[in-house]
Amino acid sequence: MPRRDLRAAPELGALGVVFGDIGTSPLYAVGLLFAHRLMAPTPAEVIGGISLILWTLTLVVAFKYALLVLRADNDGEGGVFALYGLLDRFNRNGRSLLAWALLLGAGLLFGDGIITPAISVLSAVEGLSVAAPSLSGFVIPLTLGLLAGLFWVQHRGSRAVGRLFGPVMLTWFAVIAVLGAMQIAAHPAILAALSPLHAVQLLIHGNLSANLLLLGAVILVVTGGEAMYADMGHFGAVPIRRAWFAIAFPALLLTYLGQGAYLLSDPARAGPGLLFHLVPHALLLPFIVLATVSTVIASQALISGTFSLISQAIALGLFPQLQIKHTHRGQAGEVYVPFINWLLFIGCVALVIGFGSSAALGSAYGLAVAGNMLMTSIAMMVLARKVWKWSSLSASLVFAPLVLIDAGFVFANSTKVLEGGYVPLCIGFAVFSTMLVWHWGRAKTLAAYLSRRALPMPELFAIHRSADHFIEQTAVLMIPAHNCAKKTRRAPALLQLLWERNGALPRNIIFVHVDHPKVPFIHEDRFETTVLEDNPNGRLVRVEMRFGFMEVPDVELGLQKLAQQSEIRLEPDHRKWNVHVVREHLAPARDMGPIRAIRFRAYELLRLISQPTYYHYGLGYDVPLSVEILPVHFS
Template sequence: MQSRQALSTLTLGAIGVVFGDIGTSPLYALKEIFNGHHPIPVTPENILGILSMVFWSIVLLVSLKYVLIIMRADNRGEGGSLALLALVTDRAKNPRLAWVITLLGIFAAALFYGDSMITPAISVLSAVEGMELVTPALKPYVIPITLIILTGLFFIQKRGTGSVGLFFGPIMTGWFAILGLLGVLQIMHNPGVLAALNPLFALVFIGSYPWLAFLALGSVVLAVTGGEALYTDMGHFGRFPIRLAWFGFVMPALVLNYFGQGALLLAEPEAIQNPFFHLAPDWALIPMLGLATLATVIASQAVISGAFSVARQSVQMGLLPRMQIIHTSGHEEGQIYVPFTNWSLYLAVVALVIGFKSSSNLAAAYGIAVTGTMLIDTILVAFVMVLMWKWHWPLVVVVAGFFLTVDIAFFAANAIKIPEGGWFPIAMGLISFSVLTTWRRGRRLVSQEMAKLSIPMEDFITAIDDVHRVNGTAVFMTSSKEGVPPALLHNLKHNQVLHERVVLVTVQTAGTPHVNDMDRIYIHRMGKGFMRIIVRYGFMESPDIPAVLELCKHQGERFDLMETTFYLSRETIVPSMTRRMTLLRARLFAVMSKNATSASDFFQIPTNRVVELGTQLVI
């Protein structure tokens, strides 16, 4: 009984969080296909052909590719491009192959940031645009109201999503139920529209009008945006509840609504101005506006929370500098707030709404980010098929090759919209990619420079017999598990004393989402009061050094924080043209390093127990 209740709770939660993005696609998908930048003539033949393309895109890209295949590639229950990256690179023994896989995973994460900027803008804007159906006089207020709603959404992020999340499931359940109901009511008037379930209608449309079909693909993809979120959010709810919610409720509701809009267009082609809201009777228009706006806010919330999660993973995996990460719940590890990410997204979303002015214009920018992410996911999962699942090459070529062909077709159809707005996610992706790879490269160079300044620990310990020792414990945080930390050398040079117990702590990020407390720490005692502690965290966890020191008591080492001093090294980066990094990237790295959150805050070390020692490095 308890397991059934838990499954029901998880399934309801998945409906509320995971499917928000794809669940709001009916607001604008068909409207954009028939009334967007590359409009398809509204004829019965075209309507059935497009509906068939939409249906089979949902079946192939969402149901088959993500729900049934890619969701099998979980990293200890976690999904998403970075989780997939960690999963594959651990098994790629060829350094060049690992390098290619790493770049692909990083670029997928970069594209996600572009996606998380566009989703709130297009979703909320498309819902508010429904006001124009009430009276055209409200059109001038669409953008201001959209901005007010989005501003409120980003301002409440710091309060956490836990309490709001309790309402997500029931509201989105009601949303999908109404989507299906509105679709059924229209299909009853014109049941012939269900013939489009036959893939022959899509094939005939593609064969008869290949160029129109190619243009249509650029907008058909809007019906599957959010499909990648099923994989990204897998860790929050589990594979089975997401599959159950998708096949048992969400997918039928979406398909019924799309076919209901198709049935409406067969009877009233002029309804193409906004077919979703024309599904509802006149008396229900205003309630539908309110519900649609609420649904788009929930969809936006899910994407914003996803961006916070990706930011934390990026920090843990050494792709971004340390930044402030606030836990908004004492019970749920995944509920976090990242101020820098939040306000960066907010500024970008506001700029998108003001710059593009309509959901139709934003639709041109939307497809590139989604199809790019889907394309990279297919490539990464092909490596999983070979390296993890041990599939035979012919099977990998057939399965991955088929999905790759479909992804390339969708990506190419969206590529022609680059001048109309597709440039935005590409630009954001390239900027994010440059930032992520610059930090990764810079930290590697810093580690190499620090290694040159270091001396072997054994030589140091042998040479300190005459050094005066004082009571207490000194903890030196160091990124390297070899050699003497620069902060230790500087402290000895200036103060000419050592504590009776000296602890060198190195934090490492594992290729898994979480690490058990039993595997968290490794203690190596080196003699003369020196010890090295290696601390391992998963890429979904936040470091907590005082908590780690408390764990050490199980291995015979006790720490009293009031008698412990933490020594941190603060590197000042000096860009140079003579090293292995371009001057522009070196300057970017220096700025990022200077503005990184202090190690004491990031590692949750009490500030009144910290001593910082500076080191100047040329890269």
Template sequence: MSVDQTAAASTVPPAGLDPETGHHHSDGMLKLAFGAIGIVFGDIGTSPLYAFRETFAGHHKLALDSAHIMGVISLMFWSMMIVVTVKYVIIIMRADNKGEGGSLALLALVSGKTKTRRWSKGIILLGVFATALFYGDSMITPAVSVLSAVEGLAVAAPAFAGLVLPIVIVILIALFWVQKSGTARIGLVFGPIMLVYFSVIAVLGILSIVQTPGVLWALSPHFAVEFFLIDPERAFLALGSVVLAVTGAEALYADMGHFGRKPIGLSWLFFVLPALILNYMGQGALLFRDGQAALVSPFYNLAPESLQLPLVILATMAAVIASQAVISGAFSVTQQAIQLGFIPRLRIEHTSASTEGQIYIPLVNGALMVMVILLVLFFRTSSNLTSAYGIAVTGAMFIDTCLLGVVLFRLWNWPKIAAIPLLAIFFTVDGAYFAANLTKVPAGGWFPLLVGFIIFTFLTTWSKGRQLMIDRMHEAAMPIKVFIGSAASSASRVPGTAVFMTSTADGVPHALLHNLKHNKVLHERVILLTVKIVGQPYWPANDRAVREELGDGFHRLVLRYGFMEDADVPAALRQVHNCGADFKMMDTSFFLSRQTLLASDKPGMMIWREKLFAWMLRNAESAMEFFRLPTNRVVELGSQIEI
């Protein structure tokens, strides 16, 4: 069967979200801002663990002199201002899809406005590739965050340096193991821990700045410009490490649906951004006093020896929280991709009856755990891992800027005199960071690119194959009026209701034809049911069903869901009261058609992609479980299709 895909998520918007506008209410702003600190900023918040160190002690080492130290601090500050503050917080986060953000939500928003344009396919492919890159990022983030945090043991207690890898692997296994039980309770302590973490790194930065106050002048952009003038090659290469300071910026946009634009912006501008800047400046001040700290860990050396071990524990907790946010993000992105037709149905479990977004996807969780552990074992140090880190992030940021261009011109109708200079700045910054990270491909940057291309192939193969399959079925479909006219009077009618699920809202479902051919009966009431996903996160429950009377006991019913909702078909049918008698599950049979794909030389896809699509179709989650159909009321009928 090929039914428009949906995924498991709550059917009501998150708490505090207006179901009509998709925006958060003004009440509880501080509470939401506090919650955002614990969830949204984990990735970018743990960047001080490794970003500054890698800029000076990484693969492209910099001289520990005033020009380079001040230049790097200035680059980090202005990167956070341009990329995070202006691009994401002020501009892109205004491009919400009924309150939801992220590459797929943005893609669903802009694709509706560009479908008549000749370049619309290119825009869709860019959005899909950004999603594919996210999976590479979601594998590297837990590995590099936890590894860089635990490596502090080598600083605080050198005797335990040999235990770093075993401890990291144990932490990662435990982290992925607890996913199946849900993170609602753990989430309650995320906010306080991250609040303490950001406060501590800010205080450590201030204590270092007080000893070397001249570092404050680094906030001037002329130090960044001077860096490029006196050492252009090193400055360009340094961008590959400087960008680590803004990894996680895209999480602000992706998590917007849970907290809202204003709470996230409030947390960033008045708490997280100052804490990060103070810490980076504190690390820079430390390098002025003790350049050797850069070769070990300027982050941990900011603290007195007696406090370094507690700092390791606090940083490890922050790294686990950052990893949790990325893992949850992978579940959420997968859920949206399923709904929008880029990934086959997967088993999705709800881990909380009350907490929005608490879902668990076993296949994604297991694949991430294996890949993260392999990354740790292969690269062994966070310094080696940072070579692989950054290229996926910068690639996704560059694509977001491309999508932003569509938003500015097609959705918001900005005048060219305002949009073009702004986009030129963003493209220049994002392009420079992406180009600098391309130099890291031989040293590890190949990994996220490889993962991205593999997943991109899977996503596009499923989307294209699914469309071809629907087209082939549509070609062979009989007009419903003709079928009713010939079958209704000749076939025997039996009591009860038969629901035939179909991917298109016209023609006769294959399952109905097969049932009539083999069983030679029709039920008294026949429902031709299509589940459709709209390009917005939530669809009003009171406007869920659209019914068409076809005559002779036949009805066509279309159920509409947003791409953040769970398609619970029996629950929706119970709310339909204008389709004859009310639906009773014990009197209703659900007929599904399961297709077997046969690869052929018909134009459409290459043979190897057809075989890949057939394999994905065979391993897709059962439609019965996915649409929550009662197991004892389902009949599956098979058919073969060539694509």
């Protein structure tokens, strides 16, 4: 099974991959919490603000994600598409509103993949301004250089350097925990923040505008919490929980309490770069280096996660079939998507130059995270009722408060739309619209393909039995979702095209259809072979291949295995195969309405960046193909 072989010690690996993003949030979260104030915060405001941070971290990450969401595994896998697949099993009536909401959440995650590297690396490099104010002018160029290097090495994969992620992040958590503990020891009054009453009092005594600003900043402490679920398949739920409760969670509590303690002694320091002020001056440069390396690791984990997210969307037929390179064949999740890589890089560069500081980028950051977490909470409430068979009362008592918390964060961050919140919204809706258009276009293409005139299967069998001459070959025909195993159905349009052009049928025909069930892996019944016709003239066989959305669809290898098992008859040398595939030529109807025409043109543009399906299935590289152009009329 292609997972959980990334690290010998999964807990250590989880520290580097799962908790990189949330682990580097202390670089900017507390500073941004008070950045909006014109005056230094009072002790009550500091204690209340830190209390709000601690209890948000506890409820949203420790309780919701670590204890509840990690239970929702889809064959051991997690993430938005695993949850999408789980819910799809219990909703057979097409695409539900909740399913589309999850896809919107996936779009927001893509926006997160652009913002996180920009704000994380920028916030670490900004430490130079604290160490030596004269170096402030180098912050942006150095950040851009680090990002360029980070995206440049993506094609090599993260496996080689991945072994360093865990030890580096363990060092990071240890250092920020010690820095926090030192400040707590010096100013123990901050321990009052452990009581949630101070967080409640802060919100009660604050006006609506101030509370919205607070909640809009507090969400930054839980960014990266969703990685727990997304990376569950790589490490397992138990190791992730252990790493969280034993190392990451205590270290984060200590560093946030420590920053609050420092503010009690020097409230004027409230603002960006607060964490750097906790570091002894002699150790500041080494700490900046450690912080920079840690943010690069956090960014790497998120970039890899974005590649995996896109590859899963492609496998589910929800995204154009971009070129995917597998950087390590033994690990399904280790992929490199060149188009997405450079799209992310361009987005990161634009954000760093456009916003100029981590404080300004903070306004753009929270909305994507809050939106995705809200979608997850709603989906989990439905899952608990439908899949786990909880009573409606139990599901509501547990998840309704979490939905309200997430909704509060979404509302608070929606007030920052004009200040930068439009960035993740635009990115999220662009990705979501891409999914909608691609799904619509593929469905229309398939419907038009299946509506083409073709021979009924009984007539095809009769022609094959009585024919005097044949094309002396075994033809492999890649067909769409068309169950030609039933004799009442019509023959695939591709076969009709070959027969009309050549005036004869191949002696042996193998229909191959690839199916993608909404599960991560296929453990059994990957191949289903049906003999449709077997007579002295030859054989007609139908082969269905099934691949999960975490697997590499390799049709060539599948055909070789079936030939070795004598399920089908093929030459041992795949270079002698005759594989026929379809390339559609789209033709819009003349009476197409304006909205449908816009969707059609958008679909045409997406097809320009999409590989042909046969490349996605591993064909066309060393297997000779006959590509048949098939006109498809859109109505």
